[in-house]
Amino acid sequence: MTKEKVTIQDIADALGISRNTASKALNGSESIPDETRSKVIRKAIELKYKQFAFMETDNLLTKNPGNIALLTANLPSTSHFGSRLISGLEKRISAEGYNLSIHIVRDIDRSSRTLPNNFESSKVDGIICIELFDMEYSKELTSLGLPTVFIDCAADMFYPDLQADLLLMENEHSTCHMTKRLIEQGHASLGFIGDIQHCKSFNERWVGFNRALSEMGVRLDPEQCVLNPDREFFSESDWMEKRLKQMKQLPSAFVCANDFIAVNVMKALKNSHIAIPGDIAVCGFDNAPESRIVEPHLSTVHIYSDEMGIAAANMLLSRVKEPALPYQVTHIQTKPIFRASTEKTD
Template sequence: MKIDDIAKLANVSKSAVSLALNGKPGVSPETRDKILRIAQDTGYVQRSQVHAQQVYRTNRFLRLVALTNSGIVLDEFEKQPFFTELIRHIEDQCSGNGYSLLFSSIQADQLAEEVQRLSTDAEASGLILLGTNLAREQVALVSEQIEHLVVLDTCHPAVAADFVVMNNEMGGCQAARHLLELGHRRIGYVQSKSRMHNFDARRRGFDAALEEFGLALAPEHIFTIAPTVVSSQKEFVQGWASLREGLPTALFCECDYMAISVIKSAHELGIRVPDELSVIGFDDIAEAEVITPELTTIHVEKETIAALAVERLLRLTEQEGPSPRLKTLVDTSLVVRKSTKALQ
């Protein structure tokens, strides 16, 4: 009996089998139990398996759940750089506190059913919910049934739950001010086709900074593209080509993926970044330093967000009695690289 055989019997990938047999996070409890049961029934034995089962029975766990939807948080969202980095930091924080992290995702249309199941979860001490773009009603549903809960990447002030979220409005303002301080006045805005609370807050901060200078976005200087594509996008190319005069000298993009896509689109159009067009992104993902030119962007304190979330969740699980709910806002910062330049 080999790992390939177990994967076929369990109808999962080989990597899922490896994670389960080695006691690592990344598979659901149901899948892990199924894999271990098949391995036991078929007589599969490996040295690490015994250790993994022992660890799995005795270790302490926190659970991270992401709610997938049809917008930004897709089925394979954990492959997107921002979420990849955030999840890694959460794992590191859990490990540093003597906990393992159980990670899973659920579909938005299965929320009620899955939350009911999670409310009876005896394995994990608490739950971190990656709540990107969740509605108030959705977060309320979870908070009513999960006692120890911290929600990331969205915040609803009227919901009695703990939240940790980046200061999106500040970031949008920082991006606009940077371009304005470089002398740019015809500044364009590249927005996502898929709308989310974070993007809307970034737009509010951006508009507020322009207003301080007596400026406002020109409708023709607003471009709409896909948020998870890093290649040249025809929507941007066509939109830019349709402008006859008064071209923007700088662009703010709602996330780094979009900024990278814009830089590649600009290259296709024969536009030199930053000599002819300054571009700034948001998130400061690792790829921001790989693209040419290196991307000026808004840095999100992903490690700080992870640390605050885990620290707060552990405190909730360890204390007795009710606790005041906290809404934690983590400020952003400007990272200046080579994709922006003073207007000549």
């Protein structure tokens, strides 16, 4: 009695996955991770399913999958825009047959200008850097001669020195737009909160803030800004409260470098019984989940994170194929969102 023909269901059962997943993997669907696809094909060969019956497992892939290394100083949390950006990035490069490996750059790596322990440049086809804001370390990476894309960079980065592609969200114009809106609502004194040397994005938001003041004829009072180094902001739970109390006079609106800072500013103001937006309006940047949870809901700027990940992948893939192309500095559009924290009250 001959054995019944092997079916997709047999492959799915052997691997403990759904028939649909097995089918998609065998049909080359882009929605299936490379690792899963590889397992399904190996099992199809092993079970001698249809056209795979005459294939050898060792010759499964005629081309080894490429490797893209993601280097970051801080692994983004789920609420950070970077986590969604990485998701979009991984989806795009896996569709082109590349694996993504993540490498954490520790403080000791940065200070000693050494690569992460598990990073081997000979096994890497390209590098994507996120949350790496050290200019000298960035130059060390580009000196490896590998296709490299930075997503944001050091605040003092001089683009011709970078020798790599750079992707940023649009920072200046959105912050300028939001600041002008506050001035149009009657705010005559505005302060900026955030370390303007932390990264290029924070620096561009500061530029946008100042541009709005200049164009609207409002004087900047440095005493009403908090521009301390980023590490100080969250060194103590009540640091922001203490810092705001040091101001001789608070402004009528705060423009913050991101939502995380803005939420802490709101908490500090509430602890001092200052009404938002009645006494002081507050806005942030990122459109993080916290911006829709905090009361009142926070005015902010939306970042298209998934699309930025895809754009970064496209920039890198393009660089891998054509290394001699001029380097790109690209901004992806952002969108101001006005909520209750800046609503004008009569």
